[in-house]
Amino acid sequence: MNGIKVAYRMEGTGPPVYMVHGxxxxxxxxxxxxxxxxxxxxxxxxxxxxxGESPVPPTPYNLxxxxxxxxxxxxxxxxxxxxxxxxxxxxVIGPAYARAYADRALSVGLLxxxxxxxxxxxxxxxxxxxxxxxxGIPETFGKLANRWYTxxxxxxxxxxxxxxxxxxxxxxxxxFLSVFEVYASSEMAPWLHEIKCPCLxxxxxxxxGSNPRLNRFIAEELPNSELIIIxxxxxxxLQEAPDVVIEHLLQFLRKxx
Numbered sequence: 001m002n003g004i005k006v007a008y009r010m011e012g013t014g015p016p017v018y019m020v021h022g023x024x025x026x027x028x029x030x031x032x033x034x035x036x037x038x039x040x041x042x043x044x045x046x047x048x049x050x051x052g053e054s055p056v057p058p059t060p061y062n063l064x065x066x067x068x069x070x071x072x073x074x075x076x077x078x079x080x081x082x083x084x085x086x087x088x089x090x091x092v093i094g095p096a097y098a099r100a101y102a103d104r105a106l107s108v109g110l111l112x113x114x115x116x117x118x119x120x121x122x123x124x125x126x127x128x129x130x131x132x133x134x135x136g137i138p139e140t141f142g143k144l145a146n147r148w149y150t151x152x153x154x155x156x157x158x159x160x161x162x163x164x165x166x167x168x169x170x171x172x173x174x175x176f177l178s179v180f181e182v183y184a185s186s187e188m189a190p191w192l193h194e195i196k197c198p199c200l201x202x203x204x205x206x207x208x209g210s211n212p213r214l215n216r217f218i219a220e221e222l223p224n225s226e227l228i229i230i231x232x233x234x235x236x237x238l239q240e241a242p243d244v245v246i247e248h249l250l251q252f253l254r255k256x257x
Contacts, residue, residue, distance in 0.1 A: 002068050003071060005072060007046060010077065016041070017084075018046075020087070021047075021090050022087045030238065041253065048066065049065065049175075051171055056172060059177075061175075081105070083105075092183060107198045108199045110202070111200075112210045114214040128180075129177060141165055145161055149236055150234055160240075188221075193223060195223070201227045204232075204237050207233070207234050207237075
């Protein structure tokens with residue numbers, strides 16, 4: 001097993017819900033969700049390896065290691081079965097965990113993630129990685145911000161965008177690039193049909209990298225899923241529209257639990 005012990009926070013009572021953040025983020029990304037769910041669920045948030053307060057093993061990382069980190073955390077906390085909700089890269093880790101540990105996964109929420117990418121989709125993603133590597137993350141982050149948030153949100157809530165920027169900039173560059181490559185190179189299409197537990201597939205109308213086309217594909221491949229497309233938003237729906245996402249997530253978890 002290649003898992004490591006990660007930094008985590010656990011709050012609330014009830015069935016355990018493990019929340020998995022995306023590239024360059026932190027467990028605090030889920031704070032609005034923890035506040036909304038902790039009266040009904042035990043909310044577990046954690047920093048991916050190399051992020052936040054978690055250890056920083058040598059890169060490169062792979063999807064299997066990220067799955068094993070989650071399994072080590074489940075074992076450490078002693079939960080027999082868990083609900084998993086993941087955003088972006090976390091939306092790949094969740095179903096990959098459910099595939100590897102089918103008897104442990106009660107349900108999976110796939111938020112703002114992707115599968116069934118075309119060659120053109122992959123070229124765009126790896127083009128972003130090339131820009132990050134060649135020009136540096138600080139110089140390229142403005143383009144990422146425009147991919148993650150609507151123009152209106154960037155103007156209205158610059159402090160939220162600045163907070164996320166600081167999370168990205170304080171993530172070691174090799175870690176950020178490594179997990180970005182994990183996300184870009186992971187393709188769930190060949191095995192999504194193996195995930196039998198209930199799944200929520202949710203993305204935003206204008207999410208460029210995790211667009212509705214790719215999420216319709218995910219929902220069609222999963223045997224037991226529901227699909228929700230939130231209008232007018234981009235990638236970081238956790239920050240820009242937490243109330244909307246929480247409402248859909250709560251409805252899903254109530255049924256799955």
